[in-house]
Amino acid sequence: MKIEEGVALSGFTTIGTGGPARAFAAPKSLAELEQALEWARRHGLPVATVGLGSNLLVADGGVEMLVLKLGGELAAAAVDGELLVAGGGAPNAVCLHRARAAALGGLEFACAIPGTTGGGVWMNAGAYGSDWSGILARAFVVTAEGSGWLTPQELGLSYRHSELRHGQVVARVEFRLSPRPELEIRTVVADLQARRKATQPTNKRTFGSVFKNPEHELGAGAMLEACGLKGHRVGGAVISSRHANFIENADGATTADCLALMREARRRARERFGVELVHEVELLGPVELS
Ligand SMILES: Cc1cc2nc3c(=O)[nH]c(=O)nc-3n(C[C@H](O)[C@H](O)[C@H](O)COP(=O)(O)OP(=O)(O)OC[C@H]3O[C@@H](n4cnc5c(N)ncnc54)[C@H](O)[C@@H]3O)c2cc1C
Numbered sequence: 001m002k003i004e005e006g007v008a009l010s011g012f013t014t015i016g017t018g019g020p021a022r023a024f025a026a027p028k029s030l031a032e033l034e035q036a037l038e039w040a041r042r043h044g045l046p047v048a049t050v051g052l053g054s055n056l057l058v059a060d061g062g063v064e065m066l067v068l069k070l071g072g073e074l075a076a077a078a079v080d081g082e083l084l085v086a087g088g089g090a091p092n093a094v095c096l097h098r099a100r101a102a103a104l105g106g107l108e109f110a111c112a113i114p115g116t117t118g119g120g121v122w123m124n125a126g127a128y129g130s131d132w133s134g135i136l137a138r139a140f141v142v143t144a145e146g147s148g149w150l151t152p153q154e155l156g157l158s159y160r161h162s163e164l165r166h167g168q169v170v171a172r173v174e175f176r177l178s179p180r181p182e183l184e185i186r187t188v189v190a191d192l193q194a195r196r197k198a199t200q201p202t203n204k205r206t207f208g209s210v211f212k213n214p215e216h217e218l219g220a221g222a223m224l225e226a227c228g229l230k231g232h233r234v235g236g237a238v239i240s241s242r243h244a245n246f247i248e249n250a251d252g253a254t255t256a257d258c259l260a261l262m263r264e265a266r267r268r269a270r271e272r273f274g275v276e277l278v279h280e281v282e283l284l285g286p287v288e289l290s
Pocket residue numbers: 014048049050051052053054055056070088089112113114115116117118119120121122123124125126127164168169170171201202206207208209282
């Protein structure tokens with residue numbers, strides 16, 4: 001396994017922004033993952049793992065970290081009885097495909113979440129009333145100090161939140177699914193995807209929801225729309241005219257452009273609704289929001 005320097009992280013985020021990683025490695029097995037963590041420990045570098053970068057804003061100036069991207073057996077998925085056993089780097093789409101082929105239901109809600117199983121654990125990804133905490137049996141978490149299986153309770157999963165910290169790598173997950181006819185899974189998935197397409201900018205470069213929904217009668221998107229933010233642009237980044245809780249990379253956006261839009265959105269939501277919006281997107285590196 002190579003440890004490379006200066007790999008541009010813009011190639012690893014769906015929004016397409018972000019500077020270089022001080023060091024970058026793509027471990028393909030548990031042994032390689034442990035080697036990478038040991039290398040970082042010896043060099044005194046903190047570690048962060050990226051999945052599909054679909055909920056990630058990385059500092060334009062880069063990050064002084066070892067950034068890991070799981071591959072090989074750490075990104076594979078297979079069915080074992082009614083369990084789906086997957087690497088932490090396995091894309092949700094692959095997991096859903098395997099589950100459907102084995103006529104196992106439970107993962108359908110993840111059809112419109114373009115991430116990995118590990119990224120999903122990190123923030124208890126969810127949609128349409130379901131989330132990771134409802135299907136996750138346990139996750140195998142590896143650190144430089146040791147590794148072990150953790151339950152959803154031990155991971156502290158709540159609304160778009162876990163207690164995981166950088167340096168803790170979700171290397172494997174087990175999802176508990178249940179029998180469902182393949183055709184029924186296909187029909188549900190097609191319906192959910194059509195609903196997504198009708199309301200969200202699914203064909204643009206974004207990082208998913210910018211802010212968590214506040215405890216308010218309006219969701220974050222409706223609130224920002226009411227603030228007149230649809231179409232608001234800073235540099236190459238624009239607030240989606242389809243859904244105001246999305247930022248699109250319209251043309252050469254930077255993370256700084258996205259952050260400027262986020263600050264403006266928070267300011268207007270505070271002034272108009274007295275609500276302090278909390279970002280859902282994960283920030284990596286020296287990134288200042290307030
Ligand atoms: C069009 C679009 C629609 C979306 N819709 C939804 C939705 O409906 N619901 C929803 O919840 N999210 C949604 N998202 C956001 C995103 O897809 C999810 O948050 C997803 O779970 C992130 O997974 P990822 O693998 O891309 O993680 P990344 O974005 O790569 O990383 C997110 C965080 O997880 C950490 N992480 C990633 N992998 C690991 C690992 N193996 N071990 C430890 N830490 C790790 C990273 O360090 C980072 O802090 C959407 C995004 C897009 C672009």
